[in-house]
C-alpha cells in the first residue's frame with residue numbers, strides 16, 4: 449500500500465503566494481479603470497436608487 | 511409581497527415586487543417604486559432649439575439635451591428605439607449627472623436651456639422635475655419633448671417648472687394609437703389642453719406616415735382640434751416619416767402629402783404650420799400670418815434670416831407673433 453506524501457505543511461505558504469498573485473492581478477485590472485474614470489464617462493460606481501413619485505401600494509382586494 | 515400601482519401615466523401599471531413597469535425603468539423594490547435612471551442619462555448632447563422642434567421659443571439657442579433609457583410608448587416607427595425600448599441595465603453608456611451636475615454642465619457649455627427629450631421624459635419624471643427646478647433657480651429654461659401620455663396630476667405639477675413643450679400628436683385616431691404606439695388618444699388630448707391651461711409654451715408635431723395617418727380628412731380633424739382647443743397661434747409641425755425600427759416596409763412621406771397637410775391646416779385657420787424633415791422646404795420658415803412677410807428663414811436647423819422685432823412682432827405690419835422670443839420674457843431682464 450502506498451501513501452500520498454504529506455504536503456499539509458506547505459499549504460499556508462502556497463496560499464500566501466496565490467493571494468499575492470491574485471491581488472496583483474486585480475490591481476492590474478483596476479489601474480487602467482481608475483485612470484479613465486471621470487464624471488463625463490460611463491458610470492462605474494453604484495449610486496442609490498431614487499424613490500419615484502406618484503405611486504401607491506396596490507390594493508389587491510380592491 | 512407588496513405590489514404597487516404607478517400613477518404617473520395612463521397605463522397605471524400594477525408592478526409586483528422585483529418587477530418593472532411597462533416603461534422598463536420604474537422598478538418595485540421592496541414595495542417602493544424606484545426611478546432607476548434618476549441621475550443616469552444615456553444620451554447627452556447639445557442641439558439647436560430648432561431640432562426639438564421648437565420654432566417659436568428662443569430661436570437659435572443651443573439646448574443641453576438629455577435622455578435616459580425607457581419609454582411608456584412602444585411606437586413601431588421609433589427613431590430612438592435603442593434608447594427608448596430598453597431598460598437602464600441594457601445601455602452601453604450610462605452617465606452620472608445628478609441634477610446639480612447637469613445644470614452646472616449646461617451652464618459650462620454655454621446653454622441657457624435644458625431639453626428633456628429623445629425617449630419620453632415622462633418616465634424619468636423625478637429627474638426632470640428636480641433638474642428643472644434647479645435650472646429655473648439659475649435662470650435656465652426647461653423644454654419638454656414628449657408624446658404627452660401622462661396623467662393630469664403629475665402633469666400639472668410638472669408644468670410649474672417647464673417653459674416649453676413640443677408634444678407629438680401622432681394621429682387623430684384612437685385605433686392608430688393602439689396599433690402603432692401601444693397607447694390611446696384621449697389622455698394625450700387631455701394632456702395638451704392641460705399644458706395650454708397651465709400656460710406652458712406649446713408646439714405640436716404630427717408625423718405623417720404613408721397610408722396610416724395621412725388621410726386628408728383625419729389631418730383636417732386634427733388641425734381643427736388644435737385650432738379650437740389650443741388656439742390658431744399654436745405652431746403645428748407636419749413631419750416627414752422615415753422607415754425605421756419595425757416600420758421599414760413603408761416609404762418616406764412624399765413631400766406632396768406634407769404640402770397637402772399644410773394647406774388643410776391653414777384652411778381651418780392655423781397660422782403657423784411647418785414642414786419638418788424636408789431640407790430647404792418653404793414650410794421650414796416662419797411668415798407673418800397677416801401680411802406674409804418672411805420673419806424667420808430656416809434651412810434645416812439653421813436660421814438664415816431673422817426679421818422679427820425684439821418684442822416678437824412683424825416689422826412690416828406690427829402683428830404680434832405668438833412665442834417666447836427672448837429669455838427675458840421668462841425671467842425678466844438681467845439685473
Ligand code: SF4
Nearest residue numbers: 516519522523531533
Ligand atoms: S410611467 Fe411606466 S411604470 Fe408608470 S404607469 Fe407608465 S409605463 Fe407604467
